[in-house]
Amino acid sequence: MSWVVWLAVGVALIVAVFILVLVYYYNRIRVLGNRIEEAWAQIDVQLKKRYDLIPNLVETVKGYARHEREIFEKVTEARERMVSGGSREERMEASNELTGALRTLFAIAENYPDLKAGENFRLFQEQLDGIESKIAYARQYYNSSVLMYNNVITTIPGSWFAGGRQKHGFLEIPEEERRAVKVEF
Amino acid sequence: MERLSFHEEIARNRRSSLLLAVLVSVILFALIYVLVYAFAPAYVVLALPISVLFIILYTYGSYRYGDGVVLAATNAKPAEGRQYQYLRDAVEGVSIAAGIPAPKVYVVESAEMNAFATGRDPEHASVAVTTGLLKALNRLELEGVIAHEISHIRNRDILFMTLVAVLVGMAAIISHIILRSYRYGAIRGGRRDRRGGGIELVVLAAGFVLAIFAPIVVRLVQFAVSRRREYLADASAVELTRYPEGLASALEDIMRGNRGEMKVSEAVSHLFFVDPNRSPLDSLYATHPPIEERVKRLRAM
Numbered sequence: 177m178s179w180v181v182w183l184a185v186g187v188a189l190i191v192a193v194f195i196l197v198l199v200y201y202y203n204r205i206r207v208l209g210n211r212i213e214e215a216w217a218q219i220d221v222q223l224k225k226r227y228d229l230i231p232n233l234v235e236t237v238k239g240y241a242r243h244e245r246e247i248f249e250k251v252t253e254a255r256e257r258m259v260s261g262g263s264r265e266e267r268m269e270a271s272n273e274l275t276g277a278l279r280t281l282f283a284i285a286e287n288y289p290d291l292k293a294g295e296n297f298r299l300f301q302e303q304l305d306g307i308e309s310k311i312a313y314a315r316q317y318y319n320s321s322v323l324m325y326n327n328v329i330t331t332i333p334g335s336w337f338a339g340g341r342q343k344h345g346f347l348e349i350p351e352e353e354r355r356a357v358k359v360e361f
Numbered sequence: 362m363e364r365l366s367f368h369e370e371i372a373r374n375r376r377s378s379l380l381l382a383v384l385v386s387v388i389l390f391a392l393i394y395v396l397v398y399a400f401a402p403a404y405v406v407l408a409l410p411i412s413v414l415f416i417i418l419y420t421y422g423s424y425r426y427g428d429g430v431v432l433a434a435t436n437a438k439p440a441e442g443r444q445y446q447y448l449r450d451a452v453e454g455v456s457i458a459a460g461i462p463a464p465k466v467y468v469v470e471s472a473e474m475n476a477f478a479t480g481r482d483p484e485h486a487s488v489a490v491t492t493g494l495l496k497a498l499n500r501l502e503l504e505g506v507i508a509h510e511i512s513h514i515r516n517r518d519i520l521f522m523t524l525v526a527v528l529v530g531m532a533a534i535i536s537h538i539i540l541r542s543y544r545y546g547a548i549r550g551g552r553r554d555r556r557g558g559g560i561e562l563v564v565l566a567a568g569f570v571l572a573i574f575a576p577i578v579v580r581l582v583q584f585a586v587s588r589r590r591e592y593l594a595d596a597s598a599v600e601l602t603r604y605p606e607g608l609a610s611a612l613e614d615i616m617r618g619n620r621g622e623m624k625v626s627e628a629v630s631h632l633f634f635v636d637p638n639r640s641p642l643d644s645l646y647a648t649h650p651p652i653e654e655r656v657k658r659l660r661a662m
Contacts, residue, residue: 211460218457299443306450309500313458316603321460 201328201337208325212344215318216264219347222311223258223271226304230255230274233300237281240291244284250277268315268347275308315347322346367516370593374517381524386416388574392535423527424520428479428487431526434629435477437467437489448495448503452488455508458601459515464488468495473623474615477632478510479523486514497618498611505608506634508598516597518590522632530628532578588650595655599662609659616641616652 234248254277257270282301285291292298322344329338393412398405423430440448445468453463464480467489474494480486488510490503498506513519599605615635623637630637636649 215460302446306446306454309450310454310457313454313601316458316601317460 197333198337201334205325205328205334205338205341208321208328209341211321212318212325215314215321218314219268219311219318222307222314223267226271226274226307226311227255227259229300229303229307233281233297233304236294236296236300237285237291240288241284247277247281247284251281264347265345271311278304315349319346367593367597370516370518370590374521378521378524381521381528382420384577385419385528388577389416389419419531423524424481427523427527428481428485428519430530431477431479431523431629431632432467432487432489434526434530434626435469435489437469437487440466440468445495447500448490451500451504451507452511455504455511455601456514459508459511461486461511461515464511464514468492471623473619473621473637474498474635475619475623475637476506476510476634477629478513478519479526479632480514480519481523482517482520483514486519488514491623493618497614501602501604501607502611502614504602505598505604505611508601509594509608509634511601512594512597513590516590516593518594526629526632529578530626532574533626533628536574591650592655592658595659596662599659605659605662609656612652612656612659616656 230251234251237244238248251274254270254274258267258274262270285297323346326343328334329341330343390408390412393415394405394408397408397411445466448468449466452466456463461483464478464483464486465488467487469475469489469491471491472493473491474497476488476490476494478486478488488507490506494506495503513522595608598608602608612635619635619641621636621638621640625633625637627638631649633649635641635652641652
């Protein structure tokens, strides 16, 4: 008779272990998923800061170089796309384009000594530089969070508990930025 | 792999900090017991409540205010104003990459290139750099050094290292008092105090405590700047900046430029990025890992 009791205990133990593992992985997947959202929020903060800075920058430059219309349009257009809906990848794409356009804008500014020497302009440049490097670091944190999440939901035993959750996409690093790091030394 | 080692490091630092707190409690208890026994043997039952009070005060105080003590001892000033915007941006950027809240930023006025981090956890942490470091390094090098300090914060090295700093500082003060009273006591005891007893016992006890205390403290400082900790912080820094050359060339600049003349208290020297009191070329009595070796490891990554 006692083997029935042992069997019951055994089954109960296995079920208990299974539930514990399930809870652990459920929570872990949730925590890692939240980390991705938090990482995105960090990027979003920096994108908004940059969005707010640009109109004043454009006004300042316009005061000296009114006829460089093309670049102003490019900057304004990329700025709008950077915050107006779309997927994360699309918004980052717009942000990367904005980075490129701002570089051109600062290169153009080199031709206007008065503008370049202005206190305001230098302040903009410093602030935008700071924001740009923070965007790069935030993107890195985002990507490493995505990597951890993807690793858990695609490997055993995490994949058993993933419940059909899809892998998250990485935010690609733009080509010119990869090169830029190399030439700085 | 990297993730795993950083969680292990956090656990290890928690254990070390706890062990340190227990060790200090035992020493404090012994010290107070001996003092009460020597001065007022009749009140020896009070030794326990008194030492418990002291231990709680000391432990809580160094946990809660240790970073303030370290910042004051190194003369660190908050990095305010536009001239330090660049530094604050770099610290904020690297802490975003590490996934911790941005620590408070301080500067220390000194021509030497150095930096340190202190605090009790990532939510209560500070990073300080010297003005010499800011002046000499470019952005990538500066971010490398900051990433090393941010790694100390993320790995919870700061709590243990700050506790050691407070302990060594306290031990220095206590030793000083004991040595003074020893001289004072020796003169008095020799000439006037015919009763002997009390004072002589104190002198004996103090000497005894000092004798066991000093080597422990020295060992602790060595332990606090363990090579594993520093190499791991270098490796984690590269994980954050993805650019080993930045940190490597910062270390080379420091090796060429630093004279080791910062003259900070030995109690806090183990917190620093490189030894503040000794020239990088002077490897005798070195507490910090050799810079050449750190550069070599970074270049091999």
